[in-house]
Amino acid sequence: MTAGTAAPAAAADTRSGDDDSRGHGGRHAATRTAMADMIRAEDLPGTIAGVREDGDTWSAAVGVADTATGRPRSPRERFRIGSVTKTFTATVVLQLQAEGRLGLDDTVERWLPGTVPDDGIHRPGITIRQLLNHTSGLYSYDDDPQMIRLLASPDFMAHRYDTYRPEDLVRLAVSHPRLFDPGEKPQYSNTDYLLAGMVIAKVTGRPYGEEIEQRIIRPLGLSATTLPGTAAGLPRPHALGYSKLFGGSKTPLETTELNPSWAGAAGEMISTTADVGRFYSALMRGKLLPQAELDEMVPADGAPGLGIGSVTLACGVTLWGHTGGIHGSSTVAVTTRDGRHTAVFNTNADWADGERRLAEAEFCR
Structure with missing residues (x-):
């Protein structure tokens, strides 16, 4: 319409x-x-x-x-607050560091083995810090031509109720070559924060959304935030x-x-x-x-x-x-x-x- x-x-x-x-x-x-x-x-x-x-x-x-x-x-x-969500996600990751449950310089491989395989070209060992500051060098899944068609063309109207799993979107992202060595420079990538959410789930045993609710939304009384x-x-x-x-x-x-x-x-x-x-x-x-x-x-x-x-x-x-x-x-x-x-x-x-x-x-x- x-x-x-x-x-x-x-x-x-x-x-x-x-x-x-x-x-x-x-x-x-x-x-x-x-x-x-x-x-x-x-x-x-x-x-x-x-x-x-x-x-x-x-x-x-x-x-x-x-x-x-x-x-x-x-x-x-x-x-819908879109990428303002990223500040909430990053806050939970930093809370977990403060509790000694993870370190910002831990590698993604440590917590999510095999999820982001080395490509044999760029330096290995992407860290959680590099996810949070967008210096990972990972391709952003929503730049994939298929995702552009589904999200940023008239086809979106027929697909707006589709469900996507973060694991599948990350798999799509890592099917593309990395853009540069980890830590080389900042470049915005939504893949970074899907991985950050997956790390939260791995460390805590609960979905990242539940952690945001328990750690931020409820303590601050953000009753209109979901x-x-x-x-x-x-x-x-x-x-x-x-x-x-x-x-x-x-x-x-x-x-x-x-x-x-x-x-x-x-x-x-x-x-x-x-x-x-x-x-x-x-x-x-x-x-x-x-x-x-x-x-x-x-x-x-x-x-x-x-x-x-x-x-x-x-x-x-x-x-x-x-x-x-x-x-x-x-x-x-x-x-x-x-x-x-x-x-x-x-x-x-x-x-x-x-x-x-x-x-x-x-x-x-």
Whole structure:
């Protein structure tokens, strides 16, 4: 089913403890304006935001959740967070290191023997650290031509309920030549995080999703955050998601329902702006990791982060976080290093390209 983009609905702001008493003005006015500008400039359905700053919270919604009815977006909606899932997965791996149950410099072969065979060309011995910082050199399974056809062409609509096993996707990835020696350079690969999820399961004896629930979701009270596994639906409330199939379609298609098992530990989770912001704030404040592991995840020396990346804005502010793109959903989650100021944005379309401008508006005022 195809869907065009309706005219933006009126925006709505909500706040708790915000010292701005001037309605839509005040300290988040530039953020709200940037959201409206983005959906107009990029012909997007709608965008929502959730901000935490020094104990205060603010949220906003601009545009529509349903292009057919014009139903407005709501800051309370649940959505697919895509690769923001990677920060959750990496946090569990680092917790396991802190408990002495694995080491970041353990090889994948130690925990998953035979899963990633040496290719006889590149240096052997990919480590868990190299999975988390994307320096493994492993081919990303979703770059395989068959997977591109299934995920990023009109064929997706006939296959969006298909189930994929991580073992099969990794097997597909390692059927391709490695791209470079382990540790040589960073190059993003979703294969890395499928393997990280498999390592978690091997070490703990439980699926990585159960570990995320027990170690992060429940302790932080992230009541709107779920790992759907093979379930195709989105919990309510939610917007409809619109996809151009990552370039495979010129016309937006409604792709709200899909089986996210193809993304797994690299990108299957569902959450809200409030829950994701609470997670990143807690992470940076040391509530999930000891200082040593947090310093490894968020290095001060410019090295690649582990399940998290950094960006320095035009005003000199450095933020840490992750973006997440999956059919019908684009998410960006960013935080200051001290966790005192976080912002999470979601667009119910997968061709959004203005997330950096939203961060500039929020953090460079």
